[in-house]
Amino acid sequence: MRMNIVGFLIKVFLFLLFSTVLVAGKITLAADRPEIYLPLLDGKHVALVVNQSSLVGKKHLVDYLLKHGIKVKKIFAPEHGFRGNADAGAHVKNSRDRKTGLPIISLYGKHKKPTKNDLKGIDMIVFDIQDVGVRFYTYLSTLHYVMEAAAEQYIPVMVLDRPNPNGHYVDGPVLQRKYRSFVGLDPVPVVYGMTIGEYARMLNGEGWLKHGVKTDLRVIPLAGYTYRSRYSLPVKPSPNLPNDRAVMLYPSLAFFEGTAISAGRGTGKPFQLYGAPKYMRKKFSFVPQSRPGAKYPKYKGKRCYGVDLSRIDMQKYRSRGKLYLGYLRDAYRHYADKKHFFPNGGKFFDRLAGTDRLRHQIISGVPEADIRKSWEKDLVEFRKIRERYLLYP
Incomplete structure (x- = not known):
């Protein structure tokens, strides 16, 4: 009887171990679930907050949406720029995308928060950027300001969720308000253990946006993801994080x-x-x-x-x-x-x-x-x- 119990426990352990590996191998990114988000964008004038990590398979989200008839009007670029090759801390200038002709508005140049004029004529903002789960990685602050500006102009925000490669733990000192800056706007620890979509939900739910405004937020979730999953980033999230x-x-x-x-x-x-x-x-x-x-x-x-x-x-x-x-x-x-x-x-x-x-x-x-x-x-x-x-x- 004892041997049967031991054998059973071993089988359970191996099943859990194997299922964890399977889960990690079956992660489906939100960007790869167009059947959910394309109908929500149909007929709308859309602005995208994207960089080099914003891929649908091997195609950039900008190109993918245009191919499917979505009316993309503007691109907002974070630190490191739309193509992700600018130095850390270097101002990024407004420009136009050579391939599509779309205007690129920098959120790491003259201003870090979209202005009322930037958002004129926009019906929906889509945020799709790979994060690394660390408070001072500035894409979090870009998300914060985009959600805040969108709420002020009554524009919905859609976040296409992506895995957090450092999502398996929470650690470090929690930010004190006195030390708020673009490398840390919100009262979270250095490593916060959430995906970018979950973080957006927290910004809304905790009232951390200016004056407690709430964004009309829709998070398109990952499929097959758990915090046991290991995720190897297919694209460098920024120039100095190569692997x-x-x-x-x-x-x-x-x-x-x-x-x-x-x-x-x-x-x-x-x-x-x-x-x-x-x-x-x-x-x-x-x-x-x-x-x-x-x-x-x-x-x-x-x-x-x-x-x-x-x-x-x-x-x-x-x-x-x-x-x-x-x-x-x-x-x-x-x-x-x-x-x-x-x-x-x-x-x-x-x-x-x-x-x-x-x-x-x-x-x-x-x-x-x-x-x-x-x-x-x-x-x-x-x-x-x-x-x-x-x-x-």
Whole structure:
């Protein structure tokens, strides 16, 4: 009898394991479910918020909708531009799409929120951009402002949902209102564990848009997706996240953007290594150079010493299910000029962290376990909020 029970449990375990793999292999993106969204767009004047990740199979959403008779009138481009090749932080200019002749309005140039004039004559906005599940990845802020502008002009918004490659965990300090900026507008942790569609539902439901306005929102859901699913991005979500490893490490390494440490922009391994000329351990080095998407990288042409993470065990790292502060603490400990580790008084670092507390903890040498304890109360409260808007198990 005992052997039968053990055998049964083994079969159950294998079934669950196999079914998880199957689920991961059967994910259908919202963009690949045109039978749901095409009828909703028929006859409407449509504006699209899209970039290079906005694909229906191998065809860009713009081309796909035009082919099916949808009246696309405008394209809104986020950070990195419509084709996704502009540097991080570089202003993107208004232009026209060479292929279709459609006007491209930048939401990362003179203004980040669509104006009343931008939305004149538009009946529906479709948002379809691949996110990576990290608060300071600015496509979230673009979504926030697009929904806000749409609500003010009584224009419905449709979000075509996409998987979150960092959706399996929630971690990091929750943003304090004092530190709101375009790299963090909403009171969420660094890693929030939601798809872009779920996040849009939360923006509406929690009243986080200006004056508490509500968007007429429709989320086209994924099929076959769960938070056990692993999803490898078929297209780079931005120029300096070239592969799954960079996407996975990004939540932990992007803090270096607010320090004297390079996170590898201008190398062949962005967000897969870190270092600086004044990093004191000399076992590994790299020299950033001008590259597409990183025209003026930190320490361009200078020898940097640091740590190569391009061969870490991805499965083991993913299984941690949390941010890793060891890189940040190591870099501070081995940086020769600690007074200037956080440039400009740490202002940009604090915006990334959503608080000044993390910076002070790093300077004071607070153990990682204690830093984590300081987040826990806010994380418990956020998880309660998050739960109300989840669409997937």
